[in-house]
Structures are given as C-alpha cells and as structure tokens.
Amino acid sequence: MLHVVRQALPAFLSEHCFDCVIKGNGLLIYTDASVWASQIRFYRPDLLDAVRSYPYAIINHIHIRISVPDLPKHSRLRNPKTPSGKTIGNIEAAARTSSDPELSDSLLRLADALKRRF
Numbered sequence: 001m002l003h004v005v006r007q008a009l010p011a012f013l014s015e016h017c018f019d020c021v022i023k024g025n026g027l028l029i030y031t032d033a034s035v036w037a038s039q040i041r042f043y044r045p046d047l048l049d050a051v052r053s054y055p056y057a058i059i060n061h062i063h064i065r066i067s068v069p070d071l072p073k074h075s076r077l078r079n080p081k082t083p084s085g086k087t088i089g090n091i092e093a094a095a096r097t098s099s100d101p102e103l104s105d106s107l108l109r110l111a112d113a114l115k116r117r118f
Contacts, residue, residue, distance in 0.1 A: 001054060008050035013040055019067075025060045027051055030067045037064045044109055082118045 006014035016036040031037045042064050051059045091093045093109035
C-alpha cells in the first residue's frame, strides 16, 4: 500500500512518506514533518483514487499523521562528561575570588555537587 501512496504523490513528497496503515475503512499515512503533512493533504483526492484501485481494501478517508522515525539508541542517551579535579578546583578558586557573595555561594555549591557526583 505504501508503494501505491508514494506513486500517487510527487517525488519531493513521496520520500517523506515512510509508512501507512489501513485502519477500518480509512488509511493513515505517516510522514516525518508537519510541513510535508500539510502539503500531502492537498493530494487527498488523488490518493483516494489511487488506493481505491488497490485490491481487497475499502478506503473511504485518509488521515495524515506526523511521526518521527525512531532514532538509534546511542543517539538518545548520552554519557555525561566527567569534570576533572582541576576543573572542580578552578570552580572553587573562582568562588573564592568572586566579589559577588551570591555567585560565590552558587559556585561553591556547584563544586561540592561535582565532588560528590564524580
């Protein structure tokens, strides 16, 4: 069915359709961004004509959905960078030399939190 949908769309739009699902008497077409979904909506009549010619499918309406394909797991989770002892020492030194007491307190709390965490 995805092949039929892609053939009914112009090339610049068909590459953004990555899935379709028949649900009841409707067809859900999934695209990767709202800009493409809104343009695909203009082609609904052409899409209905194309999918109605598909055997064994009774399609009366089409819905366009936006769904970003899954990202690889390694790009979703990042390992935090561990600050070095020198970096933590520099934060403490900046806290001691700061003339602003509020900034100094904040930097000392940051340095303490980093020491406990790493």
